[in-house]
Amino acid sequence: MNINRRHALVAGFGTAMSAFGISSSRAEFDGPILGAVEGGEEFWLATDAYVYGYPLVTMEMTRRVVTNMATVEGTRGPMGQFVKLRQYPDASFRDVTAPNADTLYTTAFVDVGNEPWVVSIPDMKDRYFLFPMLDGWTNVFQVPGKRTTGTGAQTYAITGPGWKGTLPNGVREYKSPTSIVWILGRIYCTGTPEDYTAVHALQDQFGLVPLSSYGKPYSPPAGTVDPSVDMKTAVREQVNRMDAVSYFNLLAALMKRNPPLPADAPELAKFEKIGLVAGKDFDAGKLKADFAKRIPQAAFDRIMLQFKVNKSVKNINGWAFDTVTGIYGTDYLNRALVTAIGLGANRIQDAVYPTSLKDAQGREYEGSNKYVMHFPKGQLPPAKGFWSLTMYDANYFFVANPINRYSISARQNLKTNPDGSIDLYIQNQSPGADKESNWLPAPKDKFVLMLRMYWPSEKTPSIVNGTWTPPAVKKVGAT
Numbered sequence: 044m045n046i047n048r049r050h051a052l053v054a055g056f057g058t059a060m061s062a063f064g065i066s067s068s069r070a071e072f073d074g075p076i077l078g079a080v081e082g083g084e085e086f087w088l089a090t091d092a093y094v095y096g097y098p099l100v101t102m103e104m105t106r107r108v109v110t111n112m113a114t115v116e117g118t119r120g121p122m123g124q125f126v127k128l129r130q131y132p133d134a135s136f137r138d139v140t141a142p143n144a145d146t147l148y149t150t151a152f153v154d155v156g157n158e159p160w161v162v163s164i165p166d167m168k169d170r171y172f173l174f175p176m177l178d179g180w181t182n183v184f185q186v187p188g189k190r191t192t193g194t195g196a197q198t199y200a201i202t203g204p205g206w207k208g209t210l211p212n213g214v215r216e217y218k219s220p221t222s223i224v225w226i227l228g229r230i231y232c233t234g235t236p237e238d239y240t241a242v243h244a245l246q247d248q249f250g251l252v253p254l255s256s257y258g259k260p261y262s263p264p265a266g267t268v269d270p271s272v273d274m275k276t277a278v279r280e281q282v283n284r285m286d287a288v289s290y291f292n293l294l295a296a297l298m299k300r301n302p303p304l305p306a307d308a309p310e311l312a313k314f315e316k317i318g319l320v321a322g323k324d325f326d327a328g329k330l331k332a333d334f335a336k337r338i339p340q341a342a343f344d345r346i347m348l349q350f351k352v353n354k355s356v357k358n359i360n361g362w363a364f365d366t367v368t369g370i371y372g373t374d375y376l377n378r379a380l381v382t383a384i385g386l387g388a389n390r391i392q393d394a395v396y397p398t399s400l401k402d403a404q405g406r407e408y409e410g411s412n413k414y415v416m417h418f419p420k421g422q423l424p425p426a427k428g429f430w431s432l433t434m435y436d437a438n439y440f441f442v443a444n445p446i447n448r449y450s451i452s453a454r455q456n457l458k459t460n461p462d463g464s465i466d467l468y469i470q471n472q473s474p475g476a477d478k479e480s481n482w483l484p485a486p487k488d489k490f491v492l493m494l495r496m497y498w499p500s501e502k503t504p505s506i507v508n509g510t511w512t513p514p515a516v517k518k519v520g521a522t
Contacts, residue, residue: 085317086334086341089287092314093342095307096294097282097379098181101386102223103297104278106152111272113265118148121266123160123253125151125226127246131234134443141385141439144450145431145495146229149174149246155203156222156300161214161257162201163250167194167230170245171428171497173393174228175369176201179221179301181382183369183390189428190393190498200254204302211257221301226251227387231429231497233454279383287338288327291318295325306373349380356380360515361405362397362494366507369393393428395506397494403515410487413470413520420463423453425504425511428497432467437489444484445473450495451483469516492516 110122118138120126131144153160164174164187173188187197199217200210201224210216228249232242252261273281285293298321303311311321318326350356355367355377369390371378381388385396401407402414416432424430431452434442441449451457457465458480468474468482469492494513496506504511 089338090342094379095375098382099179101382124263134441147232149228151226153224159200159202159254163198165248166196169194171231177225179223185217287335291325346379359512361401362399362513364397395496395499397513399492403517408490410471410485412518414516415519416467416516418465424496425500426496430496433493435491442486
């Protein structure tokens, strides 16, 4: 692990408690982390294993919920079938946190362990899109799209671990390291009725078939519904409430069809001591029962502590963002953090999501105040795809407002100041008709801001190399 555990306890845990809403009682000697010191090195080894497997377990639990359907309905659908979101969610939407109003999703889970699956992408007519393909460990192993492969028609076969064979002419192989694959496609859409129609037509031209049916008439079979799957409880909560033995049993089973990468070998060798061996069932007899119940909470606390101690997380002008997403190498703690707070994150070259909970003075945002985000001339977010600033309430959901605007971007035809700069007005009430084009409506109470930058510029100025940073949001008065 890329963190000294005891240093985290002594130097970081107390600092981070308030940031994550951890009560003081959790830091007392009977708390899951500090009390676990009595468990010695084996306890920490078990929490290492928990952190290591958190993405794979979360991905599987997500797959079960999303695909537990007989037919495609809303945001869910059976394995091997594209789920096509047809419009942006409104303020009543509660399926997932931090929804966006910039891209329409076209997504699917496939199992490539038995045979490859073929993805056909139509001519996107120069429209911005990206179709990241995530393996079971949440690594983006391929990402066809405008940035990487252009917008012409293209066809790919996603092959699984160990597959060998011949593909049809014109079909390019994308090899997945795991059997589980999540295709998480996004297509840019302005949200107008005309553009919805155009994007819907493109979505309907995407193809997804098993290799054995490629080039033949194909109708996907109905999905099988498992009544034992919890379809209401949030996936993260389902994962976090699993006891250690159940968690490691599932992790061991998943690793049989979703093998770890070769670079993971040194870490996996350590886990044999607690009964976790890749390719074999979990040996619960090697996990000490006296500290097993402490493992899930202690491990998750270590994951969330990364906000304070992980060098990949940048905090600038009140904005926080992870600079290493999509491809994690052996940084298992960062991989688990991104899984916990942003499952399905893109590679940093494709998207950055700076998030702000406090203004320039370090005070939480309140809808009773007025705020301004000021961009000097020529200093709007440098992104080749698009950028947008989204408003969420304290629970990361859209905010109902009289103009039904949940995000603001260049497509609002922003009004410039005489000197060429641009101000965004962030407040509950309208700033006036002459400024309403630049208004991002806020709720009456606390809120959160998220800046989306798709295909961020890699040349100066760039958020990727640190030569551009989001300006602080300043309080300018009260409503």
